[in-house]
Amino acid sequence: RFVTASLHVNYLRPTPIDAELEIRGVIKELKEKKVVVSATVSAEGKLCATGEVVAVRMPENMLR
Template structure:
């Protein structure tokens, strides 16, 4: 696993995202790293992100975690394939399936894998786990910003 988070390689002007922007002091400060052939992010949500059922995470936050980690996965996968520096990707499509309620107070692990890279478009499959329990899956299409 690389010590430098993918998000820490984003250009300064693209480092303000609520979920993963290192320059957003009020954000989640998500960090994603390559591990084997996957991209991994670990995050423990705070209790104020609860949903309609006490003790469980709000669905919008689950989508945000998947979205930000998916963008990092796409950026790293494209960089690995092309040999170019990390660049920023934006979401063109995000599909989240909620498999089981996601508890608060436990470290979550989001796993991402690029399933297709075509020019500026990357498709990513994601899974969100609480411990050993699969809580959500996602599929994303992301597009590389033009320089």
């Protein structure tokens, strides 16, 4: 299980609520205790937001 260590979002333009969204993610870094993922959100072929999340693995003693 992982928890969010940091989350950064760049809002580039308004995202329509009545359009289909395309969300794409790419793993930028994968280690035993840390994962970094970048993502984009597009609507109607236009980029609406980009972001990056850093997630860290929870210690075993916190899983109980």
